[in-house]
Structure formats: C-alpha cells, structure tokens
Amino acid sequence: MKFSENWLRSWVNPALDTDGLGHQLTMAGLEVEAQVAAAPAFNNVVVAEVLEVVKHPNADRLNVCQVNVGEAAPITIVCGASNVAVGVKVPCARIGAVLPGDFKIKQAKVRNVESFGMLCSAKELGLAEESNGLWLLPADAPVGTTIRDYLDLDDTLFTLKLTPNRSDCLGIAGLAREVAAITGCAITPMVVAPVADSIPDTLPVTISADTCGLYCGRVVRGVNAAAATPDWMVRRLERSGIRSINAVVDITNYVLLELGQPMHAFDLAQLTGGISVRPAATGEKLALLNGQAVELNPDYLLIADDSRALALAGIMGGAGSGVETTTTDVFLEAAWFAPDAIAGKARNFGLNTDSSFRFERGVDFFATRAAMERATQLLLDICGGKAGPVSEVRGELPQRAPILLRTSRVRRVLGIALSAQQIEAILDRLRFRFVAQGEDFQVTPPSYRFDLGIEADLIEELARIHGYDNIPALPPQGQLSMLPASEGLRPLRRLRQLLVSRDYQETVSYAFLEAEVERDLCGNNAPVSLQNPIASQYSVMRSSLLGGLIGALRVNLSRRQSRVRLFEAGACFAAVNGGYTQTERLAGLCYGSVQPEQWGAPARSVDFYDAKGDVEALFAPRSLSFVAATHPASxxxxxxxxxxxxxxxxxxxELHPQWQQQYDLPQATVWFEVDSAVLQASAAPEACDVSRFPPVRRDLAVVVDEGVSAATLLSALQATVAEHVIEVGLFDVYRGKGLEEGKKSLAFRVLLQDTQKTLTESEIEQNMMQLVAALQRCGAQLRG
Structure with missing residues (x-):
C-alpha cells in the first residue's frame, strides 16, 4: 500500500513529524517498508509568467525574456528553450536557488546580457527523467507562488508492508481511522451525501452466485469522458503508484485508493439488457482489458449482460466494454465478493490487480454504497452528466458475531494490569461497538475488520493501541526446585557414558531404510511403509537399529578404519493389529580387533564374548542369561x-556370513540390541553390613554332559538358598583326557562369609552340600 502523507494528513493530522508517524505505524503492526520524498530538495523556485521574448543580440539560439515572478517589476532572464513563448507559465529559479545536484543559481552575464534567474524544465527540478523544453504549467497557476507549494511537493510517500489480515488499511479512509486510533487524535470524516437521481434510467441486476453478497449499479448519462482529470487527483493517483488514464477510470481508481472499495465503469452503449453476476461456464472465454484472453470454469465469477461476459468479477474488466474518451453514458458498479471466491484466481492467470488484491483479503461491505455515491459525485463534478437511481441487490453478507473480552484474560495474556476503564477507552478509539458487562465486554467487530474472530484477536488490538513500547520488559520470574531423581531409573545419558568408556562411539542414523535391509536383517516382510519417502532408499521405518549401525560401519571401513565400535539409541517401529507401535532400543556393534594395535598384548579379533561382556556391564549388577536362539541377522x-x-x-x-558377504564386511561383526526401558530400570540400592571376617573359598568341579550349559548350572547354584554363600562363579571348563567322550568338566568358585562371626567347618560343609545337591539335580556329578 503506497500513499501520500499529505493526503493522509488531510484526513487525520497527528502532532508527529514524518519519521514519528512512520515509527508509530510500524510499532502498531503496519510496517513502513519505504519512506521517500515526493520530490528532490530544491528551493526558491516560483511560478512565473513570460511577458516578452526577443532574440538575443549576440546568440542565434538564445532569447532574452521579461518574466513576471510576482514582484512589482519583471526580471530579465536569458533562455535557450525552444518552447519559450509569451504568455506561458513556467517554473523560475530565482537568484540564490539551489536545484537538485547542488546546482546554485547566480546572477550571470550571458553574451553581454544580464540574466537574473533560470526558467526550468521538469528534468532540471528532478521531477522527470527526460524533458523537451520548459515545463509548461496550467494557465491558472498563480504567479509568484513557490512551485513546492503549488504542486504540493513537500510530501512524503509511504509504502506499507501490510500483513494479509489488515485489508482495512488498503485505503486512505482506513489508514486515517487506524492513525486516529494509534495516536488518539481527531479524524476529519468525509461526509458522503447521497446523489439525487435526475433521470429514471436503471439496469436490472440479478445475482446467481452465493459468493456475491452485494451489488450496486448506477447509470450516468451525458458524461464528458474526455474531460481533464483535476491536477490534485492526478497527483494523488501517481503518488499511489497509479497512472492517469481518463477522467472516468481515474475516478474509480481514486475511490479505490480513498475508501478501499474496488469499482468499475462500463460503457453503457456496449451493454445489452441487464447485468448478472454468475459463475462462468466451463470453457467460457473472456478477453481482458490488458489484452489477455482467458478460458474459465465455474470456479470463476463473471459480470455479464444478456449477450456476453463483461468482466472477471473482482479481478479485471473485459475488453470491448471499457470506458473510452468518446464514451457519453456509463454504468458504474461497486460490489462485495466473498474473499474465498477471489483468492488465488488472479494468480492463475499471472495477474495481480488492485481489485483482486483487496477482494481476496476482504472489503468493507458496509462502505460499498458509500463508494458508489462518492464516485457518482466526483463523476458529475468533473465530467458532468445526470445520474439515475442506484440498483442495489443484496445476497448473504457476513454476520459479525459478538466476542467476549475478559479483563482478567487481558491481564493474564499481556502481563500488564489494564483496567476496565483503559480497555473501554481503547475500544472507543478503535471505534468498536461493545457492551460492558461488569469488567468484561461483549465486542462486535466492525464490518471492515474480517480478522477479528476470537478473544485473542481483541487482546492483540489492545496491545497494539496501548503500545508495545509501553509494555515493560520484565525479567522472567519463577521458583526453582530440584526435580526428583528416581533411583529406580538410570538416565540414558549415563548408559551412553558407560558405552563410551568401553570404547564405543555413538552414531545417529535415519529411522528410515530400504525394505530389503529390513527383510534381510529382521525377517520383516511387512514393515511400516512411508507414503512419501524422502528418497527411494528410505522407504520403510526401521524395526531394528542394526541396519543403521551396519551402514555406519561400512562408511567407516570405506575410510580405512580397521577397528570400529559403534552404538545407537533410538526408536524402532512395527505394525501391530492395524496400528503402529514404537519402542526405544539401544544397540551396539563391534568390528576388528579387541584392542588398538599395540606391543603389549597379542592381536585378537572381537568375538561373541567380548560383546557379551559389554552387555553384562550395561546391566550390572543385575544378572542376565543368554539362551541360544536363531535370529535372521546372526x-x-x-x-x-x-x-x-x-x-x-x-x-x-555374530552377523550371518551371508550378510557379511553381501555388505562387503571383510571380518566377522558382533552386534547386540536391547530394550532401553528395561535397561534404564534399576533396583534401588540397599545397605548391608560389611563383614569384618574373612571370606572362605571353596571350589566345586563337576562332570556333565556336553548338552548341559554352564548357564543352567549357574542358575541352579544362584537359586539355591544357602545362608552364607555370597558369590558363585565359573572359572574353568575342561574337555579331554580323563573324561568320557561327550562329557565336560566345569569348575565353580564359591565364596562364603558371615557378617557376625568366622564360619566353622561344619557350617561351610552344610552350605556346600546344598550346592552339590542343586548340581546333582541338573545331572552333574562331582569330579573325583
């Protein structure tokens, strides 16, 4: 939205300079994107009249002019412009004037003739890029008046970067209303009196589209479309970025800028029958005013007569029915269209018109009739003619439902204590209709504020008008307290630190992977598929962390890393009973040698038991059991x-040799994966007495079948309720000479201790007999 500051100040004139006005607009949410002077700086240039022109006695291309500058006697000026003539009125720079480019005017002698100023072109004043001679001013320009005053050049052009919700500020009237609310100063409202009809002529109007809530039309006959548009109107249009076309079109554009209501004028002689607002037919074509031909469908609204389409409703008029300088009778229209009916339609054809820009954001339907009256009056004043009555057809217009504004809620959201009286004063400044209910208010949004729908919108309005600068920036306050830390839950960061201390490095991979990887490593033929994967190799959700770890391992191997230990903690996903489940897991992977290359220990590749020790360290002091089972990846x-x-x-x-070969892994890879929830759970520690008496060690060696696992025997020993046994562990496995084939010898270490006394031999033997009995129940025999 581009506008002239002087035009705005003719409506509302706050006690602020230009910069202050721009700051207030920006702080109220109407961001000032640009702020430039309407004309470059120059001074001492007045309107002058040329009284006499004679040839210079010493130069063929120069003239000596007598010029009236509004003083008692004319002054002499030497001028070389080809269009200088007696009676013309032109700008004259007096002695002492400074023109753009720091060009100073001094008394000079030109070919022995004294010159006391300079007659100027528009280019020399910085008001045009090119000029063909002196700037010829209108014949009624007052001689002696400064050009800056005569042309209203002491003006600033503002460009606002309005947000889409502030369509009410797309006209000078709305901006003036907003400035009055922001600054608290008085507004000079424009009184739009209805124009009395002097002819009975009308056109019938029908609406067959729900999205047109109001249509006003009026016939005006006998207009002079070739009449000159007043200079004041041309200046305001040009300073708002709209060029002058002809008087009738200029008037409709002026009303658009003034009231924010788009309008259009048709050449009445080109219309047949009545006016209808209807959806376009499929494939219907229309030639627009810009020469573009468009093919439409029922999503678009048309203004049509009985024989053809006349305009693309809310966007642009059609060719063949527009007003020309030869037009004598016009049909003015002003309408209200629902924003949804116009939004995006212009962009489909590469258009962005002033009308569509406003309609798709929302136009004040209450001002549509006023805009028609305003345009009619301007048309009669400038072009003459006689107006008929207004044809007004109403459809369904938006209902403005009251909104409850609670003072307590205002204080809570804004953090400042606005009283009910202050809120009421701000609502009055905003010109909102409201009913007080104690300290609360029932506020009815005006017809021009489509963005107000809930209480939060009104609270934002209060903050804007109160002033964001007036809301103190208070430091946040709160009570800090120690959060409880459960001893029964180990944080994941502690587990990460434990793995890092065991020489692992953490990796983070995508939760997506190829369906083939999921099928190979997890045996999952029905993974959770993605409807819109970011890449073809990320088509399903992982049900295991192993795929990501192997991918990271391959990257490390490609960079010549021969020893790799990686872990990852993350979510895994599975499809269950038509839905999805998500579980948190922690997985690790070992590859290469157990220790970095060194001289102090022999080289050895990592194996199953190295990873098993890492898993047991994660769960310590809890005891795990490992049961041989088949996994698709192992x-x-x-x-x-x-x-x-x-x-x-x-x-x-250990990774299956098939996958080891498929993924180009030269050596065996050992992996593990556990449930994070179980891993993080931990029993609270319990205090116990520290014995002052030494422990007693006894060893048990038993012979068992090869099919009996050491874990089975350990579990049996640990489950035995022996009073003084504090620890049982396997320390030797023997096969070979002295044992039958298919047998093996397992040796267990047993520690016994009492906190109150030294154990006697009988007590030790009693405990050992209990352990031997447990082993015998598992098929073990004491080794002789």
Missing amino acids: HPGRSAQIFLGEQAIGWIG
Whole structure:
C-alpha cells in the first residue's frame, strides 16, 4: 500500500513529524517498508509568467525574456528553450536557488546580457527523467507562488508492508481511522451525501452466485469522458503508484485508493439488457482489458449482460466494454465478493490487480454504497452528466458475531494490569461497538475488520493501541526446585557414558531404510511403509537399529578404519493389529580387533564374548542369561536371546556370513540390541553390613554332559538358598583326557562369609552340600 502523507494528513493530522508517524505505524503492526520524498530538495523556485521574448543580440539560439515572478517589476532572464513563448507559465529559479545536484543559481552575464534567474524544465527540478523544453504549467497557476507549494511537493510517500489480515488499511479512509486510533487524535470524516437521481434510467441486476453478497449499479448519462482529470487527483493517483488514464477510470481508481472499495465503469452503449453476476461456464472465454484472453470454469465469477461476459468479477474488466474518451453514458458498479471466491484466481492467470488484491483479503461491505455515491459525485463534478437511481441487490453478507473480552484474560495474556476503564477507552478509539458487562465486554467487530474472530484477536488490538513500547520488559520470574531423581531409573545419558568408556562411539542414523535391509536383517516382510519417502532408499521405518549401525560401519571401513565400535539409541517401529507401535532400543556393534594395535598384548579379533561382556556391564549388577536362539541377522550357531529373569529383552550374536558377504564386511561383526526401558530400570540400592571376617573359598568341579550349559548350572547354584554363600562363579571348563567322550568338566568358585562371626567347618560343609545337591539335580556329578 503506497500513499501520500499529505493526503493522509488531510484526513487525520497527528502532532508527529514524518519519521514519528512512520515509527508509530510500524510499532502498531503496519510496517513502513519505504519512506521517500515526493520530490528532490530544491528551493526558491516560483511560478512565473513570460511577458516578452526577443532574440538575443549576440546568440542565434538564445532569447532574452521579461518574466513576471510576482514582484512589482519583471526580471530579465536569458533562455535557450525552444518552447519559450509569451504568455506561458513556467517554473523560475530565482537568484540564490539551489536545484537538485547542488546546482546554485547566480546572477550571470550571458553574451553581454544580464540574466537574473533560470526558467526550468521538469528534468532540471528532478521531477522527470527526460524533458523537451520548459515545463509548461496550467494557465491558472498563480504567479509568484513557490512551485513546492503549488504542486504540493513537500510530501512524503509511504509504502506499507501490510500483513494479509489488515485489508482495512488498503485505503486512505482506513489508514486515517487506524492513525486516529494509534495516536488518539481527531479524524476529519468525509461526509458522503447521497446523489439525487435526475433521470429514471436503471439496469436490472440479478445475482446467481452465493459468493456475491452485494451489488450496486448506477447509470450516468451525458458524461464528458474526455474531460481533464483535476491536477490534485492526478497527483494523488501517481503518488499511489497509479497512472492517469481518463477522467472516468481515474475516478474509480481514486475511490479505490480513498475508501478501499474496488469499482468499475462500463460503457453503457456496449451493454445489452441487464447485468448478472454468475459463475462462468466451463470453457467460457473472456478477453481482458490488458489484452489477455482467458478460458474459465465455474470456479470463476463473471459480470455479464444478456449477450456476453463483461468482466472477471473482482479481478479485471473485459475488453470491448471499457470506458473510452468518446464514451457519453456509463454504468458504474461497486460490489462485495466473498474473499474465498477471489483468492488465488488472479494468480492463475499471472495477474495481480488492485481489485483482486483487496477482494481476496476482504472489503468493507458496509462502505460499498458509500463508494458508489462518492464516485457518482466526483463523476458529475468533473465530467458532468445526470445520474439515475442506484440498483442495489443484496445476497448473504457476513454476520459479525459478538466476542467476549475478559479483563482478567487481558491481564493474564499481556502481563500488564489494564483496567476496565483503559480497555473501554481503547475500544472507543478503535471505534468498536461493545457492551460492558461488569469488567468484561461483549465486542462486535466492525464490518471492515474480517480478522477479528476470537478473544485473542481483541487482546492483540489492545496491545497494539496501548503500545508495545509501553509494555515493560520484565525479567522472567519463577521458583526453582530440584526435580526428583528416581533411583529406580538410570538416565540414558549415563548408559551412553558407560558405552563410551568401553570404547564405543555413538552414531545417529535415519529411522528410515530400504525394505530389503529390513527383510534381510529382521525377517520383516511387512514393515511400516512411508507414503512419501524422502528418497527411494528410505522407504520403510526401521524395526531394528542394526541396519543403521551396519551402514555406519561400512562408511567407516570405506575410510580405512580397521577397528570400529559403534552404538545407537533410538526408536524402532512395527505394525501391530492395524496400528503402529514404537519402542526405544539401544544397540551396539563391534568390528576388528579387541584392542588398538599395540606391543603389549597379542592381536585378537572381537568375538561373541567380548560383546557379551559389554552387555553384562550395561546391566550390572543385575544378572542376565543368554539362551541360544536363531535370529535372521546372526550366525546360526553364534546367536543368543538375552533374558532378564523370565523376560526376553534383546538379542546378541555374530552377523550371518551371508550378510557379511553381501555388505562387503571383510571380518566377522558382533552386534547386540536391547530394550532401553528395561535397561534404564534399576533396583534401588540397599545397605548391608560389611563383614569384618574373612571370606572362605571353596571350589566345586563337576562332570556333565556336553548338552548341559554352564548357564543352567549357574542358575541352579544362584537359586539355591544357602545362608552364607555370597558369590558363585565359573572359572574353568575342561574337555579331554580323563573324561568320557561327550562329557565336560566345569569348575565353580564359591565364596562364603558371615557378617557376625568366622564360619566353622561344619557350617561351610552344610552350605556346600546344598550346592552339590542343586548340581546333582541338573545331572552333574562331582569330579573325583
């Protein structure tokens, strides 16, 4: 929205300079994007009349002029312009004037003739880029008046970057209303008196579209479309970015800028029958005023007569029915269209007109009739003619429902104590209709504020008018307290630190991967598919973290990293019973040697038991059990399911040779994956007595079948309720000489201790007998 400051100040004139007005507009949400002077700086240039022109005695192309500058006697000026003539009125720069470019006017002698000033062109005053001679002013220009006053050049052009919700400020009347509310100064309202009809002529109007809520039309006959548009109107149009076309079109554009109501004028002689507002037919074509031919469909609204389409409603008029300088009879229209009916339609044809810009944001339907009366009066004053009565047809207009504004809510949202009296004063300044209900208000939004629909919108209005600068910037206040930290829950960061301390590095991968990876590594033939994947290789959601870890491993190997230990914590997804589940897991991967290359220890590749030790360290002091089981990603004989008590919580294993080969991994890779929720859970520590007496160690060696696992025997020993046993552990496995084929020897370490006394031999033997009995129940025999 571009406008002239002087035009605005003719409506409302706050006690602010130009910069102050711009600041107030910006702080109220009407951002000033540009603020430039209407004319470059120059001074001491007046309207002058040429009284006499004679040839210069010493130069063929120069003239000596006697010029009336409004003083008692004319002055002599030497001029070389080709269009200088007796009786013309032109700008005259007096001695001492400073023109654009710091050009100073001095008394000079030109070929032995004294010259006391300079007659100017528009280019020399910085008001045009090119000129063909002196700037010829209208014959009624008052001699002696400064050009700046005569042409209203001491003006500033503002360009506002309005947000889409502030369509009410797309006219000078709306801007003036807003400035009056912001500054609290009085507004000079424009009184639009109805124009009495002097002829009975009308055109019948019908509306067959729900999106046209109001249509006003009026016949005006006997107009002189070739009449000159007044200079004041041309200046205001040009300073708002609209060029002058002819008097009738200029008037409709002027009303658009003044009241924010788009209007259009048809040549009445080109119309047949009545006017109808209707949807376009499929494939219907229309030639627009800009020469563009468009093909329409029922989504577009048309203004039509009985024989053809005349205009694209709310966007642009059609060719063949527009007003020319030869037009004598016109039909003026002003209408209201629902924003949804116009929004986006102009852009479909590469158009962006002043009308569509306003209609798609919302036009004040209450001002439509006033705009018609205003345009009619201007047309009669400038072009003459006689007006008929207004044809007005109403459809369904928006209803403005009251909004409850609570003073308590205002204070809570804004953080300042606005009293009910202050709120009432601001609502009065905004010209909102309201009814007070104690400290609350029922506010009815005006017809020009389409953006007001809920209480928060009104609170924003209060903040704007009260002034954001007047809302103190208070530091945030709050009570700080220590949050409870459950001893039964280990934070994930502690588990991350534990893995980092064991030489792992964390990786973060996408939760998406290829469907083939999900099928190969997880045996998942029905993964959660993405409707709009970011790339073809990320088409499904992961049900395991293993795919991302292998991808990270391959990247490291491609960069010559021979020893890699990675882990990741993240979410996994699965489809269950028509829905989806999400679980948090932690997974790790080991590749290469156990330790970095060194001289102090022999080189050894990482194996199943290295990863098993890392998993046990994560769960310590809780004990895990590992049960041999088959996993799609793992080597058939080197895979186990991890149990915590009776609960299965994860997997551990060596990558299957098939996948090792498929993913180009030169060595075996060991991986594990566990449930994060179970991993984070932890039993609260319990205090116990520290014994002052030394522990006693006894060793148990038993012979069992190869099919009996050490874990089975350990579980049996740990489940035995022996009073003084504090620790049981496996320390040796033997196969070979002295044992039958298919047998193995397992040796267990048993520690016994009492907190109150030294254990006697009988007490030790009693405990050991209980342990031996437990082993025998598992098929073990004491080794001789």
